[in-house]
Amino acid sequence: MDHQLHWERDEDGVVTLWLRHPGRSVVVIDRWLIGQLEACFDEILRDGPPTGFALFSRCDRTFVAGADLAEINDLDDDALADYLASGLETFARICTLPCPTVAGIQGAALGGGLELALHCDAVIAAAPPANRRPYRVGLPEAGLGLCPGWGGTQMLPARIDPARAITMMVHGETPAMTDMPDGLFERVVSNEADLFEACHRWLANHPGAPTRRTPRCIDGSNRGAIAGGLASVRDDLPDTPAARAIVEAIEIGLSDGWAAATAAERRLLIELRRTDVARERIAAFFARTSA
Structure with a gap:
């Protein structure tokens, strides 16, 4: 592969x-970038x-804008499943590096x-x-009627107040990065x-290989706190397909762990x-961004 x-x-x-993403104004995650990372x-x-791994973006105002929704929209179900599994497998290679890792x-x-950033041991942010x-920082998928597909439901509750x-x-x-709850950065x-x-x-201040083989996620060290957090807000959550899916993935993480939850x-x-x-929200997104 031609490394770029x-x-x-x-x-x-x-x-x-x-x-970086040649030919684009922002970095997005697509099959090209996943292949480049793997290589x-x-x-x-x-x-x-x-002995250490640091991840940065060459983009001026964006670390990574998210997945390429147009590419995802063109994939059939089997191809989308392969794409999501391939992306997660590639991101997970950060966790299996024999050293501490950080995203800037x-x-x-x-x-x-x-x-992608949350697969690193630490995330450090620069103020604008x-x-x-x-x-802005976050997981906007529910706004499109979707749910995270690369472990977000398992990692974010393990970093900030569940x-x-x-x-x-x-x-x-x-949220704006200045309004992000404590723990993410x-x-x-x-x-x-x-x-x-x-x-x-x-x-340099965190030498040595980490003991985790997965990113910081729902596990035995935080299961009680995350279950309690879910119980405290369950009655106030919207009754939408996306919200129900996110809760289901969290519950599977609580009961069965990372691999089962990310498959879910x-x-x-x-x-x-x-x-x-x-379908309606994705169509509206394309109409808005192409105008």
Whole structure:
């Protein structure tokens, strides 16, 4: 494969990878980017195990804008299932690196873009310039009648207050990064110029291989807190197909763990795509963005 993502290894063995998307104004997750990431991870490991891994975006105002909805819309159910499984398998390679990992975000991290970042051990954010509105962060899928498909239902409640995470997901909320609940960001630096150094400093301060083989997600360490968070908001959640799907995925994570829950996300997303609500909202999204 012709590699179009740049990565480098410093003298201490720390690998830095920059996301980009040639020909696009923003980085989106599509089959091309998934293939590029897969090839990069192959190459990185052939070169020897890294001592740390940092992920950044070359885009000016966006970390990753999310999945390519047009590409998803053109896939049949079997192809969409393969695409989602392939993406998750590639993202999971971050978790299996024998070193600490960090994502540095300097712009909007939405949907699959946030899910990609959450596969890292830590997320560090740069505050926007004073003359620019704060960028948005979150999982907006429910706003399109869909649900997250790359582990978002399992990872966000493990990072921030579970009740708040569940409420955000079922409403498709994408708060400004300045309004994000505590826990998502390991640190916020004052400007983008400091982001690279902050991420590499975090890696230096957290040496050694992590013990997890999955991202930080619903597991035995937080199951009680997340179950309690779900119980506290259950009666206030909207009665929509997307909200019900998100709750179902969370419940499967609570009972059966990461692999079963992410498989459920894929199944539920494919089912939701066929609903009238999703069809109408996706059509409206395309009409709005093409105007």
